[in-house]
Amino acid sequence: MPSAVPACADVPQPAHPLRHRPVDARARYRFVRAETLARVQGLTAEDQTLQSMPDASPTKWHLAHTTWFFETFLLSGLAPGYTPFDPHFRYLFNSYYEGVGERWPRAARGLLSRPTVAEVMAYRAHVDRAMEAWLDGGALDAHTAALLELGLQHEQQHQELIITDIKHALMLHPFPPAIFPAPAPAEPAGQITWRAVPAGLYAVGATGKEDFIFDNETPRHKVWLEAFEIADRAVTNADYLEFMADGGYRRAELWLSDGWAVVRAQDWQAPLYWQRGEEGAWQVKTLSGCRPVDPNEPVCHISQYEADAYARWAEARWPGARLPTEAEWEIAAGEPPVERALDDGSFHARVTAGFYGDVWEWTASAYTGYPGYRPPDGAIGEYNGKFMSGQMVLRGGSRATPAGHVRKTYRNFFPPATRWQFSGLRLARTP
Numbered sequence: 001m002p003s004a005v006p007a008c009a010d011v012p013q014p015a016h017p018l019r020h021r022p023v024d025a026r027a028r029y030r031f032v033r034a035e036t037l038a039r040v041q042g043l044t045a046e047d048q049t050l051q052s053m054p055d056a057s058p059t060k061w062h063l064a065h066t067t068w069f070f071e072t073f074l075l076s077g078l079a080p081g082y083t084p085f086d087p088h089f090r091y092l093f094n095s096y097y098e099g100v101g102e103r104w105p106r107a108a109r110g111l112l113s114r115p116t117v118a119e120v121m122a123y124r125a126h127v128d129r130a131m132e133a134w135l136d137g138g139a140l141d142a143h144t145a146a147l148l149e150l151g152l153q154h155e156q157q158h159q160e161l162i163i164t165d166i167k168h169a170l171m172l173h174p175f176p177p178a179i180f181p182a183p184a185p186a187e188p189a190g191q192i193t194w195r196a197v198p199a200g201l202y203a204v205g206a207t208g209k210e211d212f213i214f215d216n217e218t219p220r221h222k223v224w225l226e227a228f229e230i231a232d233r234a235v236t237n238a239d240y241l242e243f244m245a246d247g248g249y250r251r252a253e254l255w256l257s258d259g260w261a262v263v264r265a266q267d268w269q270a271p272l273y274w275q276r277g278e279e280g281a282w283q284v285k286t287l288s289g290c291r292p293v294d295p296n297e298p299v300c301h302i303s304q305y306e307a308d309a310y311a312r313w314a315e316a317r318w319p320g321a322r323l324p325t326e327a328e329w330e331i332a333a334g335e336p337p338v339e340r341a342l343d344d345g346s347f348h349a350r351v352t353a354g355f356y357g358d359v360w361e362w363t364a365s366a367y368t369g370y371p372g373y374r375p376p377d378g379a380i381g382e383y384n385g386k387f388m389s390g391q392m393v394l395r396g397g398s399r400a401t402p403a404g405h406v407r408k409t410y411r412n413f414f415p416p417a418t419r420w421q422f423s424g425l426r427l428a429r430t431p
């Protein structure tokens, strides 16, 4: 049953120094909320109710949950006289915040035929009106402004999940619809070249100059790195096809034990969304239709197990090849992220050379707190810290990642068997 709506005093007050650069809060709120809706333009109401697996949520749930965040953490405690749209929504659209109360099970979100998509859109409009009226009411103190920005960054994280989750659902359809424009062919990737990074004591983590950071990017701290080299581009489909042709999915010696167990249990033979065409050549299902695998695109939709196995296989060609640690990745990520001007609305990774930010890159690092890390007090402290177990770090960003989230210190994290995110890899090696 839905829990009672807590009193205003339950609104969390993050002790952590959430930081962001002052902006026109109302304009920024509108911009982020509009971007979310832009991403779902091509979806039917029926599409938006699908839940294809426990890890993925219906589009409709994302639209409501991001709205719930503003209602729960801002409006309910800070906007005088605010009336919740529907008290049941506090239960239905709480994701994982124990501090907010009970919640509907994650794996059963697809069973929520009610509220309808139209009602969720009315919920968004209700909260938007209240938020904009509240933002018109005067300047926010630093703490409240930071909480608002956290809500916007949270919505942007869900913008990416909206894409990855609906992709997983639609790709299970026997005739997947093309809901986005097809990308242009990828530029030739070229051979991997290696950039040497000398051994030394390096500082990693947020510098304080970022427009915004999540708590898990702090504290900045020093790490000793032995000399290493890092590839100038992500691993391509052409690279990965060589691994597959060399028996990559059939050679137990290339795999971590847990990874090999998943390969066997799931009968993995290729990245997620790949399938054999009539002529036997590999094709890839995308949000803009099914087409031949482009050898120049970065390999995408692979698990950390597959990334690790590929790196082990690649050692025969490049002695010392392996996945980078997240600290190595951060120190080596000197190039600017992928030009967002290349965004073509396809939500499909296709750039490798000289960039990061087109495909998430698995690292060899387990997701843990940095030395001295403390989550914020209150329910907001549940945002990142409680997930620091059993997950691996990815760095960079993908075509589905909002531009402001692509930065050197950003830490994405998923369990190692995860494949439905836009995940690939870049090699490092020990000279």
Ligand SMILES: [Fe+2]
Binding pocket: 065, 095, 154, 158
């Ligand atoms: Fe969330």
